[in-house]
Amino acid sequence: MKRIFTILCSLAIVMAGSATALAAEPEAGQSASYYPVSVEEYTYGDFDELRINKTYQLSLADDPSLIPTEDFIRNGRRYYLLDMTRKDEVGVDIQTHTETITQASDTNNLETILQRLDAEMEVTTEDGYVGILRLDHTSVQVTTDGYATKTSTLTASRSYPNLSEADVSLIPKSIEDKGKTLTLGDVKWSETADVDGEGNPVTRYTATASYTGTASSRYATGYTVSASYTGEVSKPNCAVVIYTAIFGSEKAPEESEAPGGNEQHDPTSGQTEAPDTAKEPVDLSGLKRPVMIGVVVLALGVGGMFAYKKFRERR
Numbered sequence: 001m002k003r004i005f006t007i008l009c010s011l012a013i014v015m016a017g018s019a020t021a022l023a024a025e026p027e028a029g030q031s032a033s034y035y036p037v038s039v040e041e042y043t044y045g046d047f048d049e050l051r052i053n054k055t056y057q058l059s060l061a062d063d064p065s066l067i068p069t070e071d072f073i074r075n076g077r078r079y080y081l082l083d084m085t086r087k088d089e090v091g092v093d094i095q096t097h098t099e100t101i102t103q104a105s106d107t108n109n110l111e112t113i114l115q116r117l118d119a120e121m122e123v124t125t126e127d128g129y130v131g132i133l134r135l136d137h138t139s140v141q142v143t144t145d146g147y148a149t150k151t152s153t154l155t156a157s158r159s160y161p162n163l164s165e166a167d168v169s170l171i172p173k174s175i176e177d178k179g180k181t182l183t184l185g186d187v188k189w190s191e192t193a194d195v196d197g198e199g200n201p202v203t204r205y206t207a208t209a210s211y212t213g214t215a216s217s218r219y220a221t222g223y224t225v226s227a228s229y230t231g232e233v234s235k236p237n238c239a240v241v242i243y244t245a246i247f248g249s250e251k252a253p254e255e256s257e258a259p260g261g262n263e264q265h266d267p268t269s270g271q272t273e274a275p276d277t278a279k280e281p282v283d284l285s286g287l288k289r290p291v292m293i294g295v296v297v298l299a300l301g302v303g304g305m306f307a308y309k310k311f312r313e314r315r
Contacts, residue, residue, distance in 0.1 A: 034066050049248060052079055056243045059093060064243055079247040087242040097233040099123050099133055105223040108142045113225055121229050131233030139228035146221045154213040156182050163205040166191070171209050182211035
């Protein structure tokens with residue numbers, strides 16, 4: 001009977017603990033895509049509370065709700081939003097800008113093209129931003145405008161000495177020159193007097209043959225170069241809005257919880273938090289049903305043990 005009672009008690013405790021763990025699980029948040037223009041870390045108050053100010057510069061068209069205000073951990077401390085300030089100013093708005101240019105080129109040699117391109121360019125945008133952009137060497141591209149074919153005439157000459165007769169049939173009708181086949185076009189003769197082995201006079205001929213042919217080649221008619229220039233452009237005397245997110249801090253617990261929990265006290269400063277930073281109370285409604293089930297199971301176990309004792313006394 002004692003073993004049964006122990007099992008029932010353990011079951012009730014496990015069910016209550018599981019329900020508590022499920023109720024305490026935090027919801028995942030979403031981070032915004034805005035980035036601060038400056039981040040200041042400092043101490044505040046008599047107890048040197050660590051704080052961080054994040055400053056954002058937005059135009060009137062930007063949505064301030066996208067400024068990230070989620071809690072974050074840094075150097076073992078949890079930072080949470082205390083306040084958000086806004087200041088309208090007339091200042092300089094700075095943006096990143098890219099201009100792409102195209103120009104004709106008579107070569108596709110990248111080294112030559114880079115030497116011809118300007119390293120910087122001044123730009124004024126349609127909406128009044130001005131600045132100096134610098135060439136992005138990795139963006140340079142060269143495309144071919146088109147191709148054409150040209151035909152050229154090839155010529156070569158050959159000399160054939162010591163011929164017995166001035167006969168064209170003794171001359172080759174074609175030759176190979178630099179990988180091209182050329183055909184016989186013209187022959188010029190010259191003669192010299194000589195003697196044979198017996199001393200008889202003989203005439204020897206030398207032929208100078210001219211060969212001709214044609215060669216076709218394909219070439220690019222031109223090239224087009226495109227390149228991008230990137231940098232910051234600014235516009236003075238325009239409306240900008242400065243938002244500053246002020247984050248207080250406390251020592252980060254081992255398990256991530258909402259800053260302050262059920263208490264309204266900051267343990268690092270010894271001061272009570274401002275009303276606008278008070279945290280919502282924990283919802284315990286999800287624990288009611290598991291706790292009630294545990295109590296019923298425990299009551300059934302106790303009642304069963306009591307009934308068992310009465311039954312044995314009667315026997």
